[in-house]
Amino acid sequence: MLSKKLIPFISAAVLSGTAFFMPANVKAAAVQQEYINKNRSHQALSPIGLVIHDTDNEGATAQNNRDYFNRVYVAASAHYFVDWNTDIQTIPENEVAWHAGPTANHRYLSIEMCMPYGHDAAKFNAVYQNTIELAASICKRYNWNANNIFSHYWCSMTFHQTNHEDPIAFLEQYGRSWDMLLSDIQNAINGQSVAIITQPAQSAAFYNSVASLQAELNKQGFGNLVVDNIAGPKTLAACPLIKQGAEGNITKWVQGRLGVTADGMFGSETKQAVINFQRTHGFTMDGIIGENTWKALLGI
Ligand SMILES: [Zn+2]
Structure with a gap:
C-alpha cells in the first residue's frame, strides 16, 4: 500500500458462483510501459529483490493507479501495478521507487496488487495469477528465487520505516497466505504448472x-x-x-x-x-x- 488518499474507483462486483481451474502457465498479461512524470526519484537502483504490496484501494485498476500517480504528487510510487486485466510498469527498474521506506526502496523493485471492488473472487484470482506471472518473470531475468521476494509487512517489521502490513490481509481475505503466494511464484519460476482453484x-x-x-x-x-x-x-x-x-x-x-x-x-x-x-x-x-x-x- 502506498497511500490511503486515493479516491475509490467503483466497479461492479461480479461474484463467481462456480469453481474452476486456471492453470498458471496461461499467458501472462503483457506489461505496458507507461512511465509516470510525478513521484519520480531519478535515483539509481540495482535491485536485489522484489516487494509485493496491495493498493488498499478497492476497484482502482492498474491504469487508474498509474494515472493518479502521474497526476498527483504524493511522494509514493511503485514499479508495477497489476490488476485483473493488465500489468503497467510506471517506473524503470533501474530507478528507486517510493513504496516501503528508504532502506527497502534502495534495494527492491515493487509490485502493487490492485484490489477488486467488494469481494470478487474471480477478479482476485486474475490479480493473483498476473502477480505470479510477473514476479516469476522478473525473478527469472535477475536469476532470483522466492527468497528474493518480500512483503511490505516484512519490510515494516525488518526496517521499521513504515507500518504497513500489506498484502497479508488482502491475500487472507481470499483464502491465500503469503507462503502460498511465494510457493506459487517459485513453482512458476521452476516452470511448473500451478493449479489455482477459484x-x-x-x-x-x-x-x-x-x-x-x-x-x-x-x-x-x-x-x-x-x-x-x-x-x-x-x-x-x-x-x-x-x-x-x-x-x-x-x-x-x-x-x-x-x-x-x-x-x-x-x-x-x-x-x-x-x-x-x-x-x-x-x-x-x-x-x-x-x-x-x-x-x-x-x-x-
Ligand atoms: Zn505496501
Whole structure:
C-alpha cells in the first residue's frame, strides 16, 4: 500500500458462483510501459529483490493507479501495478521507487496488487495469477528465487520505516497466505504448472474466518469458545487432529485456508496440500493436521 488518499474507483462486483481451474502457465498479461512524470526519484537502483504490496484501494485498476500517480504528487510510487486485466510498469527498474521506506526502496523493485471492488473472487484470482506471472518473470531475468521476494509487512517489521502490513490481509481475505503466494511464484519460476482453484466468493469469505471455525468447533462439541474471530490457545486446543478420510465443515475450513477445493472431503488432493503447507513451514510432512499445522493454519 502506498497511500490511503486515493479516491475509490467503483466497479461492479461480479461474484463467481462456480469453481474452476486456471492453470498458471496461461499467458501472462503483457506489461505496458507507461512511465509516470510525478513521484519520480531519478535515483539509481540495482535491485536485489522484489516487494509485493496491495493498493488498499478497492476497484482502482492498474491504469487508474498509474494515472493518479502521474497526476498527483504524493511522494509514493511503485514499479508495477497489476490488476485483473493488465500489468503497467510506471517506473524503470533501474530507478528507486517510493513504496516501503528508504532502506527497502534502495534495494527492491515493487509490485502493487490492485484490489477488486467488494469481494470478487474471480477478479482476485486474475490479480493473483498476473502477480505470479510477473514476479516469476522478473525473478527469472535477475536469476532470483522466492527468497528474493518480500512483503511490505516484512519490510515494516525488518526496517521499521513504515507500518504497513500489506498484502497479508488482502491475500487472507481470499483464502491465500503469503507462503502460498511465494510457493506459487517459485513453482512458476521452476516452470511448473500451478493449479489455482477459484473458490465461490461466499465460501471463500466464510470458510476463511477464524470465527466460522470457532462456531463449527462449538457446534461439533470440540470446544465452548467465544466466537470472537481471534485465534489463541483456546481455539488451538479445541482443534481436533484431522487426516485423510475426515469429512465435514472443519475439513472445509482447512481446505479454504489451503486454497484447495472446499468440498469437505479430506482426500488425496487435500493431503498433498497439507504436505506442501508443512514443507513450507519446515514441519514433519505427514499430511496430518496436528497441533503445529493447526497453529500455522490459524496464524499463531
Ligand atoms: Zn505496501
